[in-house]
Amino acid sequence: MNKRLIYIMLTVMGIVYIIQACNRSPTNQVAEEKIPDSISYNFHVRPILSDKCFICHGPDANKREASLRLDIAEEAYKALKDNPSAHALVPFKPGASEVFRRITSADSAVMMPPKSSNLKLTSREISILEKWIKQGAKYENHWAFTSPKTPSIPKISNKSWIRNEIDYFVLDRLEQKGIEPNKEADKERLLKRASLDITGLPPSLEMMDKFLADNSANAYEKIVDQLISSPAYGERMALHWLDVARFADSHGYQDDNYRSQWPWRDWVIYAFNKNMPYDQFITWQLAGDLLPNGTKEQLLATGFNRNHKITEEGGVIDEEYRVEYVTDRTNTFGKALLAVTLECAHCHDHKYDPVSQKEYYQVFAFFNNVKEVGIESVVGGPETYAKKPLMEITNEDVKSILQFVNKQDTNKLIVSVMGEDTVVRKSYILNRGVYDNHGEEVQAGTPKSVLSFDNKYPKNRLGLSKWLFDKQNPLTARVFVNQVWQEFFGRGIVKTIGDFGMQGELPSHPELLDWLAVDFMKHNWNIKRLVKQIVSSATYRQSAVISPEKMQTDPENILLARAPRYRVPAEIVRDVVLSSSGLLVSKIGGPSVKPYQPAGLWEGATSGRGQLAKYVQDHGEHLYRRGIYSFIKRTVPPPIMGIFDASNRDLCEVQRSKTNTPLQALAMMNDPSVLEASRVLADSLLREKSSTQAMITKAFRLIVCRKPKEKEVQVLTAYYTDQLKAFKKGTDADEVLKVGEYPASGKVNKVAHAAMMGVITAIYNLEETITKS
Template sequence: MRRTSSSLLVWMLLLSGVRLAAAEPATTPEAVDYNRHVRQILSNHCYACHGPDEAQRQAGLRLDQKEPALAELDSGSRAIVPGASGKSELVARVTADDESLLMPPPDVGERLSDEEVAILRKWIDQGAEWDEHWAYQPIERPGVPPVFGAEWPKTQIDHFILARLERDGLQPEPEADKTTLIRRLSFDLTGLPPTPKQIDALLADESADAYERLVDRLLASPRYGERMAQKWLDLARYADTNGYHIDNHRSMWLYRDWVIDAFNRNKPFDQFVVEQMAGDLLPGATLKQKIASGFHRNVMVNFEGGADPAEYLSKYIVDRVTTTATVFLGTTLACTECHDHKYDPFTQREFYQLYAYFHNVPEQGLDGRQTNPKPSLRVPTEKQTEQLDALATQAEAVKKEIAQALAKHGENVPSEPVAPQQAPREFFWVDDALPEGAAVAEKDKSSWPLVASPHPVLNGERSIELKTSELGQHVFTGARRPLLIGEGDTLVAHVWIDPADPPQEIMLQFNDGASWEHRAFWGGDEIEWGSAGSPSRLAMGVLPPVGRWLRLEVPAQAVGLEPGTVVDGWACTQFGGRAFWDKLGIVSRMPQGPDLSTNQAAWELAERGRAKPAVPSAVAEALKVAADKRSDEQTRTVRDHFVRRYYAKTRAVFAPLEAKLAELEDERAKVRDSFPETMVMQEMEQPRDTFVLVRGDFRTFGEKVEPGVPAILPPLPADAPPNRLGLARWLVDPSNPLVARVTVNRYWQQYFGTGLVKTSEDFGSQGERPSHPELLDWLAATFIDSGWNIKALQKQIVMSATYRQASHVDPEKLTRDPENRLLARGPRFRLDAELIRDAALAAGGLLDPRIGGPSVSPYQPPGLWEQVGFGGEFSSQKYEQSHGADLYRRGIYVYVKRAMPYPPLVTFDAPNREVCTERCECTNTPLQALVLLNDPGFVEAARGLAQRMMTEGGDTPEDRIALGFRLCTARTPTPQEMRVLLRIYERQRARFQGDAESAKKLTSIGESPVPEGLDTAELAAWTAIGNLLLNLDETITKG
């Protein structure tokens, strides 16, 4: 847990109930400002019954708007009489001694304080001037205020901060030392600690722009994108599972990687927003823009038994509305799903107008059984794209060889007209081997056992054995040279039935390329396929005699095979018993077998008879055209295919080239099949109608509504499309008063721990006012004017003297400003959960620097997922730990299972990503110290740190301790700290020298190898020191 000095603890206890005196004056101000002093009183005490929610409004009184608040009531009185608090019913009611008249009623809310009553009186007496809520007013760039301490500001930001400090009689802290600044900057901009080499470089650089060049280098680091993305993913509720009870796997890491890349490329924030809200709707949308639209596919998705799909479809849309409002508008809209907002000017109808924008995604409600509920995309990684490009280059080379061979062999191909033979002739398709190209059914891979003598053989050297206790069959399809059916043709097979074990029924089945509904059977009626008496189940008589070869004949047309069709698949089927099959074929006047490989016209006739083409689409389309009506290109297409694949005289020339081409295509198919999948947004062709859901009940429809935006905010442009793209562009229109304010406030919060508006998720009347409203507007206006340049905004902040202050706190400032809202000192707070783990891995020399890719699963206690799992039939129910380098990747890549997030991160307050998280709480619990001391990942990092101290830190214990301390805190230890650490080291070394088993056990934790030549007891002692250093409050704190 974090350590707090005794003196600081006393101050914290004494001041735990103290409000921010400088920001919220305890005395009534000389001039009362409605937004600064009055609105919050009315919001806290009055709006629940006299605010925007018409359904809950009492006595016809509305106090959130000027006109109704000043209007005459039914009683003849007025709640507010400007200039006359004594005549104002509001003052009379909030000061009444009679509880039946007192407002708010005692059973509803607390009585107003004397200070609040005094503010209301003075405001009314001063004329009850009314202002629109500050957050909804247009953004106007204020002037930079003058200050007395003109030497302190480094940027214009500092003028706003210093002007407030001077007004309140406070002075800023001096600039922090270089070591503190580089550590603070490195964590803020990259999420990682600086290396000793980087620290030394800054300490040695005396140039005036040394700090700025450091800022620029960190902003240009690829680690910057990872750091910024970590925060954004909390907002985007990114996770690797679908959530709810079953919480199975989903693949969305392509979206996560898009966010990282967008920050690294410094994508302008307005584009960043538009692509995530509606990237799929942009004209000519790229794959990356479609991936970006996954922002609103990060919702949880259910498929539990008994759940109503309509209910959950509505839940997903509600989540999108509330997330949009939180992330971009800093507004809490959840309550308006059921009723008008009680405190802010948003109606239930407006909620469903926003809902309508998201009501057109083709989801089904209970899609969670799928790994990636549709709509989704498969997108190649950069490596896969390179693989495909290389394979395509090889394929082009082979195609060039084929073209050269065609030029040489493609002419003079026989193509005489096909005429039926005068007399029928037999052609046996299966005799000692299956037809060329025939594919055995997957379930029948071990079938078609061709057996030789002494088993019965009718012709050649082998026959086909089929032995089964119940239903059994041998099946193949896709013969390259099919049987071409002519008028009066007969299909033939020969069978030898075992006298000792005869089947109850035998059956022949024929495939026309599309269907197996062509059957003839002999014997019993055990195989219930097809319709009796039809070509799908033609009875041929009793079971043939046993113990000898018999010829079975099936008229082709009797089983539905009309002249001109082809048979490219055959099945020998029986129920029970043992039989041998041989010489399967046809008696026909049509060309068969070899004819199809020597005469192009014969081959074309067979191909046209297939129910499903067995040739490429271009060839199939050309074959539909009569030979004498084809274009030159169609003629060449058909001829080339015949020459390459079928013509007997040239097949041998093309076979190796075709095989190589097929091999390359198979490899390309494997690469394509391995493309990662990601969920994206998509519009339905026919939009759904949207209705107000009465009391938020998905079953009760009220008024029908169209897409629209809240009336309190600027209207949509006249030409805005009524879809998500129109909404996205409206959000980032410079006239929108919220998006820029909310965004700059979020970044301020990231750097200082608290935003200029503390309630960063709520800019409404229940949220806090900005501590520095003019600075907020100046930053917002500057942000818009910069072209929404995120890096420029962040550079402005970190270059300021405000940011660069030392974080030392003296008693006076702690008393006056315990939360540092006035910013009279630098920021100091605990690192985010992911950064604590990343810093430990970096200090231990274990951190894997790879960017992007699938999520990883580091060490965690066994059985946790199983405790919340649903069973083996679903994914992500059993934890599968990663190995190798994946164990040491940054926290942003750690697998997020919503029902059971990674324990070390949750212990340090990482959200579970079930919903949008604007602010993470920062707790202080004993469990956090236990994680740092005992979690295998942190113990292994401590061992890595120990190895670095031993191999990089020199020969003396002092030098080694100095390196380890510096790797963790960036500074060198004080003499007192050095003495303490040396004593601990000596004790630990003595302990482990006397307990070799414990030393070996400690140094064996984790998969990373121990370098050869290190003494085990010595390594264990230094591991204990590393463990201590990683557990220091200073190590896990940004100061």
């Protein structure tokens, strides 16, 4: 890197720091919450026992001490094995309860948890357990395994704040805590938030101007309808589902060859855009091949089950890897659709949730009858693009039933899908999870703790889907509603998106979760309606301003007294840059593309065999496609995406990390896509021949999506002046401007062009640019 580029980088950092300095907030610790009037086993007691007691007195028989279980009422109430005159719990009598005596004892010989465990109960936790015993020490069924019922709408004081039912539940908790919600965000920030959340793209200048000028009572509702009806909505909604479905463009493992699974991605985008009901969306993916008079579209949807990694390595044991594929499908089903950690019962009974190893392999049996093998074909040939069972998509298909598939050539196109064998393959408990260590034979079934598998359903994947959408299933609607909520608020009502079990987090607003789940089912699993419901609420429309008081009482914003503020997903970081600069090619679907990437990454990380041995960068419009279309090679995923916490798609992922690292800042300063976008936008603005302030204001609005403050314009204008002086003194403008392949107009002064490019790069590097606020 030459000295000039280092100087530019440091200067950009300084400009960014000045503009962002006023946005910093103090941090404080949360005040301890008071003891509730009524103690709930599920919401107050069980989390304490799970963290501090179940390791020795829980479900795991191998680690259980003194033959005492505290996770089952009958076991906790009965006489102790070593002291028949004593009981662990005596309802209404803390003093007679051995549990309370030991957790309050200072005698190291009897105190619990023992010192050797390095666990200790807080005074608040001890008070909760004491009050629970005084109130009868009542146990409850796990909340997530009880079918949701429509709760009563809470009575609240500040009815003027309410916009829909969501707000009643949120405001009820806030009023209990004596906290007032934030006022509604200003129109510019609200529009940016809604546009990024619903379409993954910043609003256009025309949309901003139209919304700011619309003073009608339903102005926001109209803009929400416009955003939801945009084709970009399907791409934004699909982004999360691709993580869930572990979609990628390569098979994984050492050779990691190419797979042509992208038509399934086109279908997912299409399904979201046409607002396919969730029950149908999932049924087609689980069992489209088993539907009566099934179509090619329904068969294509089953690619969901075949997105897992597939080996092509010589010398592997065929059956071992076939079992691995079935295991992946089983685990994905549990995590994605039930939010139950089924995989914990792969080798033994679940340690915490009521799921036995036998029940795990009963679910496994649903996915064990696919006509597939563990190892197929050789590396490098076109036959490796998809693995049997598969379907071919012809040009005739694209003209008729599969019009949504963006197939632009006449080459053979094949996709891995599901195909049920005519003879039912036997399924067994696999002792210790070993593929060839068969135990008891099992039939297809489901965990009884969730919902018994009724004999009215066929014992295949179609029957499993019917079970999933049985109105008595306690998990399906709750889990999806929670995933959608996460996409708009940054965290779910249940924070542990993939674990509604005993070790998962409790819902922050349990009544709201149940109300949304039941309402979702009542309205025929309508996803667009759910999205509109969420973004129309006063809860969503709040300002993201954080007062010192709210930072102290609720730093994680669990109570939702303000709008969330966090960085957009990795793919949308790219989309913001391309869209605001005018580079974005908005074509929907098609094969994945290979944008700019540092040289040598693929070559140094895999076997060197096959079609993906070397990274061959694309050119032309392929360089400017949305982030959702970036090529994902599992062993070497796109580095810029990884820096911003994207999934490498090895396994089902329902929740991405949210990190804030120096690498992210370096990426925004040095990524060729960002620098190219800065160059192209600068070229466009200079050709308009407006004033410096007007150019900077327009760039700021395009990128940050609001009008800049006077001070911000002054800082950026001064930086532009400094840049002009530097380039006029002889700094090589050509060197700065040569980044990227998009052709320059050749109609603007190079010095002015390089200077304005630097200003725009600084704006792209503002935290606010890629942050929901």
